[in-house]
Amino acid sequence: MPIKVRFFASLREQIGRAELEMPADGVATVGDVWANASAGAAPPADVLAAVNHTTAGLEHPVADGDEVGFFPPVTGG
Amino acid sequence: MPIKVRFFASLREQIGRAELEMPADGVATVGDVWANASAGAAPPADVLAAVNHTTAGLEHPVADGDEVGFFPPVTGG
């Protein structure tokens, strides 16, 4: 199963898409997912990420079938 | 006009009356009002007082026509 990648809010608008999928081959961490999805562009300094709906850092491991979300700082409430 | 003295809550029950009046002659402070009203018994350590609806200490001056209230610590809310 591929890794599902989702982008939210201003990050989604900057990237120009809400989601994509990528094969898990050679993708070990959240940081690898970002690099793969953004053609090597560095992540914004304040980017947040989640793996399977739980907050995770760029070093967090990912595996087949994971959902990885990227988003800017939250502003609800 | 006399000084009006009022007692509240457990203090009212201990003293056995809700209010009384006393002439202002020779009564200079809240402490004098207490002494006069209680036949010299010392005030409870935690007694609170008010003159004309404003919190006041035992040294607070009183005058003709004042209302002086005595009550235990408050327990509302």
Place this chain on the structure above:
Amino acid sequence: MSVELSASPFSPWQVLAVHERRVLRAGEYGACASFVGSMRDSNEGDGVVSMELEHYPGMTERELDTIEREAGERWPLLGSLIVHRVGEIAVGEPIVLCACWSAHRKASFEACRFLMEALKSRAPFWKKETLASGQTRWVERNTPGY
């Protein structure tokens, strides 16, 4: 700013809804913190069946006004409200309602808590409980607020 003593039961959520609609301007406030204190069926390990809330007519209103004004001086409030029951109160009934409206949450949270702590330490109210045993007793002290 509004202070009310109520000799009969009141519905805090309805009071809040009505006050907000009548007195506040929607779109101006971004935050409302509120607190409701209600009568519990036990206190200090004993079952309680009812309570008599005594107050000092005239002084109580004056002290609540002062407390509310102090909150308005310390925080940038757009509105505030205190409602307090007096007289005979049954288990489960609301005793006190405090609410503060402001642009941002910090002021409303802090001012609402201030209203409650000031009220409990300064406003002349006294609770007399009737226990399940039939015995009555004056409540001697408040639960710590901080």
Place this chain on the structure above:
Amino acid sequence: MSVELSASPFSPWQVLAVHERRVLRAGEYGACASFVGSMRDSNEGDGVVSMELEHYPGMTERELDTIEREAGERWPLLGSLIVHRVGEIAVGEPIVLCACWSAHRKASFEACRFLMEALKSRAPFWKKETLASGQTRWVERNTPGY
């Protein structure tokens, strides 16, 4: 404990009244602290006419559940409630409601404020404002809570 995302306007006072009646036991709780955040008609000096509240379906609910559970572990709560709007929001409409019930006031005050601060710093929601000028912009940061 209850978490709800609402895609349509809700009435916080009515939600509180219904929740309290259905879920809490009158006489058990003595304190309810609540907070309502509403949409203001201005932000950072600009007039705002509407807002889009985006969230991360699945993760948002999960994070709110976690925050509510943490509050229940840190304070002796008898009940708690979070309702948060998503989607298009008009000026004056409630955005968020948090409430905590407990025996005594300290726990409910502290837990309610904790819910709001945790929600604002951790729950995946993002606000996009439409200004009076017609321009849209993402809200970049929250107002400080302490």
